[in-house]
Amino acid sequence: MTYSDPYFIERLMMEFPFLQQMREYIGSFGIRLEDFAEPGMERLVEKAVSRVEQALVHGVRASYGTGAKPSEEEILSYPLSIALVAMLEDSYATRRFATVEAERYSRLFEKIDPGNVRDVLYFVAREVLRMDVKLSNPPYEFRIHFTDYLRYSVKLNEPRFKLVNRIMDRGYVPLRRPEMLTIIKNALEEYIEERLRSIGRIPTPDFLKPHVERLRNALETRRWRETEQARSKIPLESWPPCMQALRQRLLAGEHVSHFGNFTLAAYLINIGWETEQILQLYAQRGDFDERIARYQIEHIAGKRGGGTRYTTPSCRTIQTHGLCIEEGRLCGGIKNPLQYRRKPGGKEKR
Numbered sequence: 001m002t003y004s005d006p007y008f009i010e011r012l013m014m015e016f017p018f019l020q021q022m023r024e025y026i027g028s029f030g031i032r033l034e035d036f037a038e039p040g041m042e043r044l045v046e047k048a049v050s051r052v053e054q055a056l057v058h059g060v061r062a063s064y065g066t067g068a069k070p071s072e073e074e075i076l077s078y079p080l081s082i083a084l085v086a087m088l089e090d091s092y093a094t095r096r097f098a099t100v101e102a103e104r105y106s107r108l109f110e111k112i113d114p115g116n117v118r119d120v121l122y123f124v125a126r127e128v129l130r131m132d133v134k135l136s137n138p139p140y141e142f143r144i145h146f147t148d149y150l151r152y153s154v155k156l157n158e159p160r161f162k163l164v165n166r167i168m169d170r171g172y173v174p175l176r177r178p179e180m181l182t183i184i185k186n187a188l189e190e191y192i193e194e195r196l197r198s199i200g201r202i203p204t205p206d207f208l209k210p211h212v213e214r215l216r217n218a219l220e221t222r223r224w225r226e227t228e229q230a231r232s233k234i235p236l237e238s239w240p241p242c243m244q245a246l247r248q249r250l251l252a253g254e255h256v257s258h259f260g261n262f263t264l265a266a267y268l269i270n271i272g273w274e275t276e277q278i279l280q281l282y283a284q285r286g287d288f289d290e291r292i293a294r295y296q297i298e299h300i301a302g303k304r305g306g307g308t309r310y311t312t313p314s315c316r317t318i319q320t321h322g323l324c325i326e327e328g329r330l331c332g333g334i335k336n337p338l339q340y341r342r343k344p345g346g347k348e349k350r
């Protein structure tokens with residue numbers, strides 16, 4: 001199957017409503033904004049509002065990307081979701097919606113038949129995102145021009161993504177499939193955000209005012225929660241040395257044992273981090289699987305299973321796993337990393 005195959009285009013259209021072909025398909029229905037006020041359109045409106053609300057409040061949910069094809073209802077309500085985000089006139093909402101949509105699409109890419117993923121990624125990179133990209137041979141199936149690579153890898157913290165650590169072949173950077181997926185996810189985020197900004201201001205019609213109000217309230221709740229959390233969060237320099245080391249290894253793409261991952265996640269939950277923030281930290285890893293990571297974090301936080309919230313393992317347990325730093329010399333005899341406090345001058349105390 002190649003991207004000139006009409007069936008290939010149709011399948012892509014159904015799953016990725018931002019494609020030009022999909023916009024034309026939706027356009028062929030001749031739907032205007034005021035048509036959503038007609039009797040019988042309530043379900044489409046609710047779909048569109050829920051999609052935005054879900055993105056603003058919850059981010060990418062575990063239920064996303066189940067492999068089920070979107071219904072026609074979902075497809076036709078998509079342009080209204082975009083219009084609703086524009087009506088909010090809020091740059092935080094724009095950014096968040098773009099991030100969540102990009103994450104959702106990247107999960108859909110993972111669901112595509114492995115035999116076709118290479119063609120799909122190539123199509124989206126070249127035809128939608130206008131990247132200078134070439135197909136190559138495994139394990140480096142893609143070669144992307146270094147200017148595109150730099151543009152979309154700049155936000156990635158893992159050292160392996162830094163250009164100095166990459167091979168460069170006549171101006172092109174060879175990439176493995178998961179690396180290409182990460183680059184495409186970043187590019188999609190930028191693409192969707194630009195599209196939303198380019199729409200500009202849309203006056204809210206009367207029939208949508210209560211819905212836009214509902215979304216504004218959801219946005220305010222989200223913002224308030226984030227501010228509260230930022231206030232209560234312990235700054236990185238005040239984390240115990242073992243937790244700083246685990247975070248460092250995670251960001252460096254080094255192997256972290258199951259116990260190490262559990263310990264860091266339990267620590268973050270207990271100092272007040274939310275699932276979404278912990279996911280963002282773990283998302284820096286190349287082998288990140290959002291569905292599994294979310295399940296594990298929610299399990300530790302007591303939101304799944306028996307509802308038990310796990311505390312951070314004791315220093316003694318962490319020591320037996322070889323993850324304590326300098327045998328606790330820096331920590332003043334504490335029993336649990338949650339007891340660690342660092343004085344403003346830099347000295348640790350209990």
Ligand code: SF4
Pocket residue numbers: 240241242243314315316318319323324325327328329330331334335336337340
């Ligand atoms: S003493 Fe406890 S808090 Fe300090 S590094 Fe060791 S395990 Fe971590």
